[in-house]
Amino acid sequence: MGKLSVAVLGLCTTLSVWAQETPADFTSQVQLNVSGSGPWYRLELPLAVQLNARQADLGDVRVFNAAGEPQAYALSRQASQRSESRNVTAVKWFPLYAADTQQALPDVVMKATTSGTLVEIKPSTAPKPGKQVLRGWVLDASAIKAPLQQLSLDWSREQEGFQRFSIEASDDLQHWKAWGDGQVARLSFADDRVEQHDVNLPGQSARYLRLVWQGQAAPLLTSAKLESATSSTLPMPLVWSQAFPGERLKAGEYSWQLPTGLNVERLRVELKQPNTLAPVTLSGRSDAKQTWQPLSNGLLYRLTQNGKDVVQDELQLPGQTVAQLKLQVDERGGGLGVEAPALRVAVRATQLVFLARGEPPFSLALGNASVKAASLPLSTLIPDYSPERLKALGQATLVGEITVKPPAIAALPEAGTDWKKLGLWAVLLLGVAALGAMAYSLLRKPPVAG
Structure with missing residues (x-):
């Protein structure tokens, strides 16, 4: 039985060594430079690098x-929590x-109660004779304690067109930060009225917001609401791709093929021609065998107003994995x-954290559709993990551009892998045959006479 144990152990060791992945098993590689305190290092994965992956969940990153x-x-996206608590106030x-509409805002005095509630805004000096122009509004958000996610405005229905303004935030009514x-x-289109009331905010807290119109008078507000959200983690920022060319399927219908499946959260359609107005519906799917699924709809435009372009060229998406996109336009x-317009997509940034073992230089490899995901949870990789600990880790950066093997060279590891598999199966079968022969000989041996 001692020989049997040795044979099994040797066989398992051989299989483990042969089955271990190497950099040659991946089509794309780039060297890493590390700095700061180890042994853990974190790396922000650029989208250009992620596009070389062959698995949408980056399961082939090593x-x-x-x-x-x-x-x-470990991989960390820290995507927005869909179950977060949201309130509209x-x-x-x-x-x-x-x-006038061009002059800088004069100094004003803003009075608030001890609790922070705004009660009055008045000029610091007596106004000059003449008609005053309404330039903007200050919103009192002092009662909202959670980060602000969205602003929703309504205004006098007699005032149509675009309303563009700057957004500033403050906690003391003295120091303002640009948001x-x-x-x-509010537009009339094809016997219908198209209205856009919502503006996304950066997800930060502020007691007051200042909205200032540039080059035009502000409209008379009839409603102002702020949506706030409480979440235990903040989302990673969005990263944008390069422009992808599209294909015109028929009048008013265009499609794009992405390099790989991506969890797209936002997209931007290139609007080259001024005075473009396009109500659109967007659909997507992960491969050509699936049916198109609706993802989003909205109004895209590039219009000239007061000598400047007013542009809305983005659509919000739910973040599901798509490899093909189709845009249907109301012509x-x-x-x-x-010609199909160029398209850019945005995905949630991905952070990779690794535990350095052995000698540098370290390298990042990806591009293998058949390997299984090998990432660990952050709490497993870093036993005393916390968000604060994560920020203090050493940094890893890419050295130069990622190297992608040409198709002819990339095919060689696959052929080598096939021979490796054949050799692996041969060793396995020989080992099983040897074990079977040993067991058979033991069973055939006559019992020793007492």
Whole structure:
């Protein structure tokens, strides 16, 4: 029986060594540079690198050391929690006036109660004679304690067209931080009225918001609401792809093929021609064998207003895996032209954390449709894991561009892998035959006489 145990142990050792993955099993590789405190390092995976993967969930990503030994790693996307608590709160608004639509806002005095509730806004000095122009509004969000996710405005129905404004945030009414631009609209189109009331906010907390219209008077508000959300984790930022060319299927219908399946959360359609207006419906699927599934709809436009382009070229998506996209356009608005527009997609950024073992340099490899996912949970990879601990880890960065093997060279490892499998099966069958022969000989041996 001792020989039997040795044979089994040797067979298992041989299988383990032969079955171990090597960098040559992957089509794309790039060297990594590490800095900071180890032995754990975190790497932000650029989307250009992710596009070389052959599995939508990045199950074929690996990290190797200089000896070609795989490293333990974890993937973290920290996607937005769909079950987070969201609340919509109606807030008060206070007007801001100036002499004209181009002048900077004059100094104003803003008074708030001890609890922070805004009660009055007035000029710091007596206004000059003449008509004052309504330039914007200050919203009182002091009663909202959660991060602000979305702003919803309604205004006088007599005022149609686009309303574009800057958004600033403050906690003390003295120091203001830019939160980007917002745009709402009310348009008449094909005997219908198209309205856009919502503006996305950066998901941060603020007690007050200041909305300032540029180059035009502000409309009279009739409603202002803020949507807030409480979540235990913040989402990773979105990363955008390069532009993908499309194909025109027929009038008003276009399609795009992505390099691989991606969990798309937003897309941007290139609108080259000024004064483009296009109500659209977007569908997607993971491969050509599936039926198209509706993903989103909306109004895309690029219109010239006051000498400037007003652009809405993005659609929000649910984040499911898609490899093909199809856009159907209502051509009553003029369509998007004969040629398919270019398309960019955005996915949630992915962070890779690995435990460095062995000697550098380390390398990132990906591009193998047949390997199984090998990532660990962060709490397993880092026993005392916490979000604060994650931020303190060492950094890993890419050295140069990722190297992608040409198809002819990439096919060689597959042929080698087939021979490896044949050899593996041969060793396995020989081992089983040897074990069977040993067992048979033991059974055939006559019992020793007492």
